[in-house]
Amino acid sequence: MTRTGKRATEEQRAAAEYLGSLDDSLARWVRSAGPIDAYETHPPVEVRGPLEWFAFAIISRQLSRASAVAIHHRLVERLGGSVTGERVVSAGAQALRDVGLSHQKAETLLVLAQHDGLLDPGVLATMTDIEVRAEVEALPGLGPSSAQRFLLHYLHRPDVFLANDLTVREAITALDQLDHAITPKVAERRSEPWRPYRSYATSYLWGYAWEHYPVVSGDSG
Incomplete structure (x- = not known):
């Protein structure tokens, strides 16, 4: 605080x-x-967009910070320097697993990347908290906690x-x-x-x- x-x-x-x-x-x-x-947070990695925020949040589940950071860096390197929907989908689930994501985490990130249009900052700015929660919670592998933390820590909703x-x-x-x-x-x-x-x-x-x-x-x- x-x-x-x-x-x-x-x-x-x-x-x-x-x-x-x-x-x-x-x-x-x-x-x-x-x-x-x-809203102040100090993520240990550079987050350049909503998808990358979710990527690190997904990677971090049940892992130490050091392990999550290492996997995130490998993921960014594998994707050519940034986590975008197009690059994640193009890489595929096996490439995500190869950098250290579990099967479930790889599938969750891949599904999220396939719905990357939802994470367009311009679209998000027009959505209510309830609408954002409904869209995020509808995606496999993401639940209420993920949606709420995204609203709080990334979108800065009060x-x-x-x-x-x-x-x-x-x-x-x-x-x-x-x-x-x-x-x-x-x-x-x-x-x-x-x-x-x-x-x-x-x-x-x-x-x-x-x-x-x-x-x-x-x-x-």
Whole structure:
């Protein structure tokens, strides 16, 4: 969680003011932290477009960062310097497996490349969050988590809430002083007061967990 302070954008200030004004256990932490950049990420590879973002996200599943980076670099080299739909489709599934992708990951990336028109930045800019989620989740190998993280980390949409993320739920459990971990369904309901800035609420919750409980078991990608 990166505090932006006096450098805060209008959206960051508005999110902090709104979330901090609620009669809510998160509000005190928001007021303490101040405005934040809800979207800032530090991918260890260069990401030059939506397909390449998904490619690294797919490669990274259940792998260490070092292994994922190595495979991504081999993939980029194999594809001639960039991950595009045309180059992935032309290379084929076997070439993807040859650089280190599992069979399932290769098939997922290939299907996504075949639907590369969906990932055109101009098209994405016209789509609502619900429309993006529906399109992404319809593709084999990609589910709600992939769609939500794409909306949050790549498209920078302000109202994305990752109810399935364990770290998010651990933070809510701690802030609300509950004696048991909450479920994703309960977390989703809990997030309703945080609209229309649930991306910011998600990042504040990650920040709370990281600063108060440095060793957390969730996957906050």
